[in-house]
Amino acid sequence: MRKFLGLTAVLLAGLLFVGAAMRAGAQSKAEESVQVVEMTAKKYNYSPDEIHVKKGTRVQLKIRATDRTHGFKIRLFPEGAPEKGEPGLRMADNQNNFKLEENQERTIEFVAERPGTYTFRCSVFCGMGHRGMSGKIIVE
Ligand SMILES: [Cu+2]
Known part of the structure; x- marks a missing residue:
């Protein structure tokens, strides 16, 4: 009986270990597919102002405005496409x-579903230069 209990304990420990290892594997796989882009915004540009990502990628833009409050507004449909149906982002x-807000990093996350320039x-x-403060995300 004691031998049986001992064997059961060993088996259980083994199963728990395998389970934990599998979960850790799945998690790191999910993290691998996230593309993180560090960005800054200041009068009157974003840096970088052209970002290339592969279709299907989950993207995190981590943007910090360094000189004052700015905004970030993105068109969810590619250049030249009408704004209807499923968005490309x-x-x-x-x-x-x-x-x-000035000096507060903001994370903007999306999945790049469709190729095009956003x-x-x-x-x-x-x-004065506000209207020209822009950039693009190119999904390939
Ligand atoms: Cu502005």
């Missing part, structure tokens, strides 16, 4: 316009 929190621009008036 699937935003994690269902919005496409964000306020970037333009973004500043959505908080920041001065």
